Amino acid sequence: MSRASDRAYAIIRDMILSGDLPSGAKIGEEALAEQCGVSRTPIREALNRLEAELLIRRNDTQRSFVADWSIDDVEEMFELRGMLESRAARRAAKRISWEQIERLKTHHEAIGKAIHATKPDTHSFIEHNHLFHGVILEASASAQLTNMLARIVERPIVHRTARNYSLEDLERSHRQHGELIAAFEHHDPAWAEAVMISHIRRAFHAYANVHIDQRLPDMSQAAE
Amino acid sequence: MSRASDRAYAIIRDMILSGDLPSGAKIGEEALAEQCGVSRTPIREALNRLEAELLIRRNDTQRSFVADWSIDDVEEMFELRGMLESRAARRAAKRISWEQIERLKTHHEAIGKAIHATKPDTHSFIEHNHLFHGVILEASASAQLTNMLARIVERPIVHRTARNYSLEDLERSHRQHGELIAAFEHHDPAWAEAVMISHIRRAFHAYANVHIDQRLPDMSQAAE
DNA sequence: CCGAAGATCATTGTATACATTAGGCTGCCA
DNA sequence: TGGCAGCCTAATGTATACAATGATCTTCGG
Known part of the structure; x- marks a missing residue:
């Protein structure tokens, strides 16, 4: 997209993700325009995007x-x-x-290195994890899935999840990626689907354990 | 949303749905602004919404x-x-x-009347069908599901599907709605889910039969 | 003193003018 | 004659000014 509205989008999103703008905080277009150094026009576009991603809510007025x-x-x-x-x-x-599988392997290796560095490189992990899933989405060749997932993946929680992974969590995620690659190499839809479900649910529980010690949600309903 | 951008959105969407703007047609902001009687600003907002709904695509530039x-x-x-x-x-x-179930029954009745009028009232059918599904979405109490489905339901195909329903299709749809209400009255999630899957898949095949006589898609993979 | 109504202020919606950039046309050169 | 280059045109991106609308505060009446 355009330069200014993209920058504004990124800036505002980061302000929300970092907690700089806390939940429930009022958002004024003019104030943001000043902070981002652009006019209200690109700010409004950015806010529309963020609203579509459910990072922002609008009241009746x-x-x-x-x-x-x-x-x-x-x-x-x-x-x-x-x-x-x-x-x-x-x-x-x-x-x-096969070219796409090669790219998956490339990111897979990069993730492995990020995990086993002297100190786990979370930033690199998140980056290549994102690219890994991006390749799968590309291979799925569905504009609609891509469209919908794009709105979800950029949300606050997804980012904070990986940041709080333990070394064990990181390695488990890495192993599941390896399993996914194997499923793709065999072109086995059922296998790939099953591994992916497990992968995402594991991520949820990793998040839940870190962020809500007091309440272990009853998964019997949700997970079925 | 705002008055002008909403009108622009509705107008442009109808132009696409009606085939007035055919697939692949180039969309110029200025031309649309003139046709809609507004300036380019609300047009741009409308185009962004339509792009999010995948009714419009943007090339690299x-x-x-x-x-x-x-x-x-x-x-x-x-x-x-x-x-x-x-x-x-x-x-x-x-x-x-119970209040929501009552509303479901109201729309259910209205649909019944629309079907069994001297001449089936397609417009009324579509309207109350939309409201019927809207109540379910409201009862699901998930902003995210609502958000995602809102983008899908307004798409061209959904509209054209009902328009081409045979009397038999209409009655079957009506019966399935009745089944859904029963499932809701018993608060039975598995039942409601199963009926809804059947309901949507039936709609797909009704669409496919009308619009592609030449190719009956192999559902063994997709439906699975 | 409390409540309601009106005015003022703040914020969002729209229009227009300007900047920037992609696409195309024409003319020159090989 | 074909291809490339530079200008020209058209369309999009951004800023700013203005309009409309909702919120808040003040004041007047009960």
Whole structure:
């Protein structure tokens, strides 16, 4: 997209993700325009995008606020992501090319290095993890899945999840990626789908354990 | 949303749905502004919304075109809709109130009347069908499901599907709605989910039979 | 003293003018 | 004659000014 509105989008999103703009905070277009150094026009475009991604809510009179995510929202988000990503994996398994599998392996190795550095390189992990899933989405060849998942993956929780992974979590995630690659090499949709479901659900529980010690959600309903 | 940008959105969407703007047609902001009687600013907002709904595509240089939907895209759309709506139905079954069930019954009756009028009232059918599914979405109490389905339901194919329903299709749809209400009255998530899946898949096949006589898609893979 | 109504202020919606950039046309050169 | 280069045109991106609308504060009446 355009330069200014993209910058504004990135800046505002980071302000929300970093907690600089706390949940429920009022968002004024003019104030943001000043902070971002652009006019209100690109700010408005950025706010529309952020609203579509549910990072921002608007009250009945179009005033914007930072959305607050309850634990139930987070759980629902992970489940939707699981549905969509597993479906993408199934489609990808039928269509993925050897070139795409090679790229998966490249990111897979990079993640391995990031984990086993003297100190785990979380930033590199997140980066290549994102690219890894991006290749699968590309291989799924579904504009609609891509469209929907794009809105989910950039959300606060997904970022904070990986940041709080233990070494064990990181290694488990890495192993699951390896399993996904194997499923793709065999072009086995059911296998890829199953691994992906497991992968996302594991991520949810890693998040839940860190962020809500007091409440272990009853998964018997949700996970079924 | 705002008055002018909403009107612009509705006008442009109708131009696409009616085929006035055919697939692949170039979309110029200024030309549309003139046709809609507003300035480019609300037009741009409308185009962003339509792009998010995949009714419009943008090339690498931000120029807009009417998206073309292949039969595979349509199939994928129905499957995504099935996933999301069945999930909404499951959630709704756990949470739906008697007041909401009453509203479902109201729309159910209205649909019945629309079907059995001297000449089936397609417009009324579509309207109350939309409201019926809207109540379920409301009862699901998931902002994220609502958000995602809102983008899908307004798409060209969904509209054209009902328009081409035979009397038999209409009655079958009506019966399935009745079944859904029963599932909700018993607060049975599995039942509601199953009926909804069947409901959406039936809609897909009704669409496919009308629009592609030449190719009956191999559902063994997709439906699975 | 409390409540309601009106005015003022703040914020968002729209229009227009300007900047920037991609695409195309024409003319020159090989 | 074909291809490339530079200008020209058209379309999008951004800023700013203005309009409309909702919120808040003040004041007047009960």
